[in-house]
Amino acid sequence: MVAAHGHGIASGLAELANTLVGVNSVRWVELSLEQSPEELLGQVAHWVRTADQGGGVLLLVDFASLLPLGELVMRQAGVQVHTVSGVCAPLVVEAVRRAQRSKMVTLDQLAASLTLFHPEDETGKANAHSLTQRNILSDGYQEKDAQFPAVARSRVILSVCLTGFGSAAKIAELIEEHLPGLREQEVEIICMDINLSGKTEEDVQRLVGNRHVVAIVGTINPHLESYPFIALTDFLFGDGIARLRTLLGETLIDPALLHPSSAVGQRDVPSSSDTDPPLLTTGATPRLTQRSELVREITHTLSQSLLFLNPARAMPLIDHMIELIEVEVGETFDIDVLAGLMLHLACILERGIQHKGVLVSETVRTQVGQQFPRELSICRRALQVLSTQIARPLPDEEAYNIVGILRQVDIFISNSL
Structure with missing residues (x-):
């Protein structure tokens, strides 16, 4: 949990860390200089109690004068709390990264390791804004516990x-x-x-x-x-x-992510209220939403890496094949599915029938054959249409993989049962 003074500071740091590491677990509480000590304690204790999932809460605060807050909150909320001061973007990101690396790490170990993390030392203040240096997230500490893999580790x-x-x-x-x-x-x-x-x-x-x-x-x-x-x-x-x-510990994020639009609504909600706890969703930079943009961008990307295939000619055929599948299946696939399909089909056309080995894993073959026979039949016909258009045979087995991409969520849910 990030606790900091100033409008939007705590929520911005939490949003940034959630976005960078790809999690949704960093919470925040906005403090005010006008609060009495009792009000501040009650506010933080409320959100700590709400945030705790059984392992305690790491409280990252801005001022060192708030270090005793952890013990006071622990007494009032009945939750184990460790406090680390000097909260900043690299510190929050590193805390999340270390917590993600080992689910077995204790709160004590995590807090102790972060006390050795110094993204900016006294002699480096002149370069404090050089956020592109590789060591900003990795070289500022010596590993204290074997739970945290050393940076030199491959x-x-x-x-x-x-x-x-x-x-x-x-x-x-x-x-x-x-x-x-x-x-x-x-x-x-x-x-x-x-x-x-x-x-x-x-x-x-x-x-x-x-x-x-x-x-x-x-x-x-x-x-x-x-x-x-x-x-x-x-x-x-x-x-x-x-x-x-x-x-990888190389750099921070694109500056555009420092002001994600999804954080605005969160910042307008008083963090001292008794509504849902301030758990920020993972923000993202503006991404493609139009199919035509996706086709154009993938065509450009593939044109720089494929040896035998001309993406400018192949991508319209691939897009048409996917449209045929969508019509027969009766749905329009979302942008992530489309991207996976387009890249997969482009790779099929690039290699042709030259690949030797297993084209379809047994996991895909079993799940698709049992659960999606209709989609399998549709994709086989669409693959034959594409094969005719390019005047080249394509492996019939690939129909299993195409269905696997279309129904990937269902396959994974089945595997997890």
């Missing part, structure tokens, strides 16, 4: 799609293009398929070894709580690149 980014190649490989290329120097930082990009959705965080950690998973990027959300997920559309057209840089 890290991985997981690129996920239905098959583990195709879209995942293309996304990996895009990550390397937008974030050069990952190898020098000992960051490896690993492509994984949909079977990731059936694994627990422990399973994934065994797969990657003694390496820290920075984030999962892809067309498929495996719904692994401990790992931040960045959707393909956010990476290509939204704040995904900035979020990934932040998770």
